[in-house]
Amino acid sequence: xxxxxxxxxxxxxxxxxxxxxxxxxxxxxxxxxxxxxxxxxxxxxxxxxxxxxxxxxxxxxxxxxxxxxxxxxxxxxxxxxxxxxxxxxxxxxxxxxxxxxxxxxxxxxxxxxxxxxxxxxxxxxxxxxxxxxxxxxxxxxxxxxxxxxxxxxxx
Amino acid sequence: xxxxxxxxxxxxxxxxxxxxxxxxxxxxxxxxxxxxxxxxxxxxxxxxxxxxxxxxxxxxxxxxxxxxxxxxxxxxxxxxxxxxxxxxxxxxxxxxxxxxxxxxxxxxxxxxxxxxxxxxxxxxxxxxxxxxxxxxxxxxxxxxxxxxxxxxxxxxxxxxxxxxxxxxxxxxxxxxxxxxxxxxxxxxxxxxxxxxxxxxxxxxxxxxxxxxxxxxxxxxxxxxxxxxxxxxxxxxxxxxxxxxxxxxxxxxxxxxxxxxxxxxxxxxxxxxxxxxxxxxxxxxxxxxxxxxxxxxxxxxxxxxxxxxxxxxxxxxxxxxxxxxxxxxxxxxxxxxxxxxxxxxxxxxxxxxxxxxxxxxxxxxxxxxxxxxxxxxxxxxxxxxxxxxxxxxxxxxxxxxxxxxxxxxxxxxxxxxxxxxxxxxxxxxxxxxxxxxxxxxxxxxxxxxxxxxxxxxxxxxxxxxxxxxxxxxxxxxxxxxxxxxxxxxxxxxxxxxxxxxxxxxxxxx
Numbered sequence: 001x002x003x004x005x006x007x008x009x010x011x012x013x014x015x016x017x018x019x020x021x022x023x024x025x026x027x028x029x030x031x032x033x034x035x036x037x038x039x040x041x042x043x044x045x046x047x048x049x050x051x052x053x054x055x056x057x058x059x060x061x062x063x064x065x066x067x068x069x070x071x072x073x074x075x076x077x078x079x080x081x082x083x084x085x086x087x088x089x090x091x092x093x094x095x096x097x098x099x100x101x102x103x104x105x106x107x108x109x110x111x112x113x114x115x116x117x118x119x120x121x122x123x124x125x126x127x128x129x130x131x132x133x134x135x136x137x138x139x140x141x142x143x144x145x146x147x148x149x150x151x152x153x154x155x
Numbered sequence: 156x157x158x159x160x161x162x163x164x165x166x167x168x169x170x171x172x173x174x175x176x177x178x179x180x181x182x183x184x185x186x187x188x189x190x191x192x193x194x195x196x197x198x199x200x201x202x203x204x205x206x207x208x209x210x211x212x213x214x215x216x217x218x219x220x221x222x223x224x225x226x227x228x229x230x231x232x233x234x235x236x237x238x239x240x241x242x243x244x245x246x247x248x249x250x251x252x253x254x255x256x257x258x259x260x261x262x263x264x265x266x267x268x269x270x271x272x273x274x275x276x277x278x279x280x281x282x283x284x285x286x287x288x289x290x291x292x293x294x295x296x297x298x299x300x301x302x303x304x305x306x307x308x309x310x311x312x313x314x315x316x317x318x319x320x321x322x323x324x325x326x327x328x329x330x331x332x333x334x335x336x337x338x339x340x341x342x343x344x345x346x347x348x349x350x351x352x353x354x355x356x357x358x359x360x361x362x363x364x365x366x367x368x369x370x371x372x373x374x375x376x377x378x379x380x381x382x383x384x385x386x387x388x389x390x391x392x393x394x395x396x397x398x399x400x401x402x403x404x405x406x407x408x409x410x411x412x413x414x415x416x417x418x419x420x421x422x423x424x425x426x427x428x429x430x431x432x433x434x435x436x437x438x439x440x441x442x443x444x445x446x447x448x449x450x451x452x453x454x455x456x457x458x459x460x461x462x463x464x465x466x467x468x469x470x471x472x473x474x475x476x477x478x479x480x481x482x483x484x485x486x487x488x489x490x491x492x493x494x495x496x497x498x499x500x501x502x503x504x505x506x507x508x509x510x511x512x513x514x515x516x517x518x519x520x521x522x523x524x525x526x527x528x529x530x531x532x533x534x535x536x537x538x539x540x541x542x543x544x545x546x547x548x549x550x551x552x553x554x555x556x557x558x559x560x561x562x563x564x565x566x567x568x569x570x571x572x573x574x575x576x577x578x579x580x581x582x583x584x585x586x587x588x589x590x591x592x593x594x595x596x597x598x599x600x601x602x603x604x605x606x607x608x609x610x611x612x613x614x615x616x617x618x619x620x621x622x623x624x625x626x627x628x629x630x631x632x633x634x635x636x637x638x639x640x641x642x643x644x645x646x647x648x649x650x651x652x653x654x655x656x657x658x659x660x661x662x663x
Contacts, residue, residue: 009595021451022449025431026411026428029414030373030412061433064433064590067414067416074232083335083534083584084530084534084580085336085337085492085493085564085566086335088494088567089493120374121333121335121417121584122334122337123164123332124337124340124341124375125164125168126338126490126493126498127491128200131168133374138164138377139168140168140169141169147171
């Protein structure tokens with residue numbers, strides 16, 4: 001487990017690599033999330049000071065975007081597409097099945113910390129829906145059996 | 156032996172990486188020297204993963220492949236159970252007019268040599284010999300209009316930026332392709348990234364901008380990866396940098412990644428995001444062309460608009476303009492999606508009717524049930540009933556039927572679709588994705604969901620209320636998110652009144 005001193009050190013390194021970049025806040029937040037799996041709140045005042053912003057402004061940016069997490073996700077992240085083309089191929093049915101089998105609603109993480117379930121709006125896989133992205137791996141033509149097999153393989 | 160197998164997201168989502176691994180493993184086991192090129196997709200998504208084996212007669216296609224089909228690719232090809240014949244002879248390929256997508260699926264996306272061998276950099280080379288005014292005039296004469304959806308003439312936008320006086324100007328490529336049913340930007344970036352780079356450099360020459368950004372949504376990890384590699388290759392080769400192709404012109408490109416906000420596909424919201432701010436929409440004026448990124452004159456163009464520029468220079472504005480109908484000139488990459496037999500990307504001149512697209516090209520529904528409606532233009536586009544399937548594909552033609560072509564994505568639904576549910580989703584999506592700046596969108600979308608729920612419970616008095624709310628959102632919203640959400644809602648209500656009738660639940 002990282003303590004706040006470790007986090008501060010890494011955040012400062014990340015800030016150094018983004019010096020001089022125009023409009024660097026999103027790339028910085030992406031880099032921090034890639035490093036820690038979420039954006040630790042202790043990082044916000046450090047970023048704010050570096051970019052001459054208020055902490056509220058940095059928090060405002062971070063909280064605006066769906067991608068940035070305030071807390072770590074589960075060990076595996078399952079994102080199911082909810083958009084229209086996937087709906088036309090049964091995405092709602094597949095989602096309902098996953099909600100039931102995992103006992104999770106959108107944005108929830110299982111009690112043992114193994115799986116976080118998220119909605120996503122379009123992966124550009126609209127001609128082979130329903131689509132999903134599991135731990136960064138794209139999957140097309142997802143049905144109940146396929147998603148069961150994938151989730152069954154996650155531990 | 157040489158085999159092409161797409162690195163395209165759709166092919167990968169259907170197992171292309173596993174096929175690639177197996178191909179390399181089996182070739183090695185057989186002592187065969189295999190060159191495996193990971194290319195873009197030809198756009199026939201129902202055939203993915205589709206491999207192409209290079210033969211004396213041409214490239215032979217095989218798909219959709221499973222791991223069990225791999226060994227036979229090293230045997231008698233004509234006897235292969237998934238043999239489709241020569242790729243160029245497939246009906247889907249033969250009937251298209253591929254201008255913007257001419258190289259996608261054909262070349263190795265990250266080989267600059269391959270790119271040049273297929274006409275790449277010819278447009279830029281010509282543009283380098285022209286002055287700013289002539290470059291802008293060429294784009295204006297081509298009739299190219301913004302392919303992101305708004306349809307604004309690209310040449311006029313470039314002229315505004317070109318005429319503006321400033322110490323810095325920018326070219327921003329909007330690759331935040333968030334509309335469901337659209338994947339042309341993704342396929343172009345994954346399959347022919349240098350075309351986009353070339354288009355952006357030409358835009359830089361035309362306007363005096365020396366810096367470009369490509370803002371790609373985070374949902375497109377493969378496109379981000381290919382574009383980053385392509386920018387590095389182009390920079391190392393002197394296509395980008397302080398001396399573009401040895402000239403006195405400077406142009407650099409930086410790839411930026413979005414963070415899951417649909418509204419950032421709106422140009423002013425995208426600019427705020429690029430500046431490191433919340434993706435909140437800006438009021439216009441000032442136009443981004445005059446005060447865009449960092450308040451400097453900025454061209455914001457969609458991927459397909461910019462990627463269509465090189466071919467316009469290579470073949471001439473007149474050539475490009477001769478395709479299309481009315482004020483919709485050139486070609487449009489149709490993205491056929493949802494419940495269809497043959498889904499994918501199909502580039503053709505404007506003017507096909509919806510019926511031709513849905514029944515002939517897409518082959519009807521995948522489920523085999525009757526097609527009930529087609530949503531054209533993404534989540535902010537109208538639902539078209541069969542009665543309007545004679546509408547020709549063009550900007551004005553669709554606007555005339557209270558719809559829009561948007562980014563040319565089509566989602567087909569069979570008769571199991573419940574249009575009230577689709578209307579509710581449109582409002583729900585708007586509520587989730589609203590940037591919150593203007594009231595009609597922020598509050599209206601939430602009230603919209605509640606109002607559709609009242610109708611679903613049989614309260615017909617809520618129907619005029621929904622209509623009124625849609626009018627308010629349409630007239631009072633700052634951008635297309637709140638302003639166009641009424642399109643899917645009102646088209647569903649107007650064309651499919653039975654789905655909103657109080658008898659519905661009893662009938663079920």
